Amino acid sequence: MPSTPDGSVPAASLAGPPVRLRRAGPADAIDVATVYLASFHARYSFPLAHTDDEVRAWIRSEVESSKETWVAEVGPSVVGMMVLDGGELEQLYVHPDWWRQGIGHRLLDLAKERRPDGLVLYTFQENVGARAFYERHGFAAVGFGDGSGNEERQPDVRYAWRTGPQGPEA
Secondary structure (H helix, E strand, C coil): CCCCCCCCECHHHCCCCCEEEEECCHHHHHHHHHHHHHHHHHHCCCCCCCCHHHHHHHHHHHHHCCCEEEEEEECCEEEEEEEEECCEEEEEEECHHHCCCCHHHHHHHHHHHHCCCCEEEEEECCCHHHHHHHHHCCCEEEEEECCCCCCCCCCEEEEEECCCCCCCCC
């Protein structure tokens, strides 16, 4: 996926809705938090470990950190977000109004492009949609947790994606 000098991916290079992928900046924190919260609340029956206001403050710190936070835009609206930290895909959320329109796929392709040596991630075991999505895109489950390692205390699954002969590993 070719990028422009500012690191964004022009909409013309993408199939489907006219989506632009770009690095997030501090001004995007509210929109990124809105996507995260809308997606989380629509997907899960259990509550977040933190209040929505605490999540907004945390997202602001994520966007301002040295981690790579990316947004997917359709027109002026942020409709998806992704956070990369080293070889870990820490977050990938798409607003529920935009689910199943290829936006998560585009963000994941960008993550693979940015981390060609491989990625690891966690998702909750109950999120069968996300699990199927990652498995369709070459990730393999490499570990299952009982929830003791995350703040929501929900069973999770660790996924890995690797290129080359080494394949998935924890």
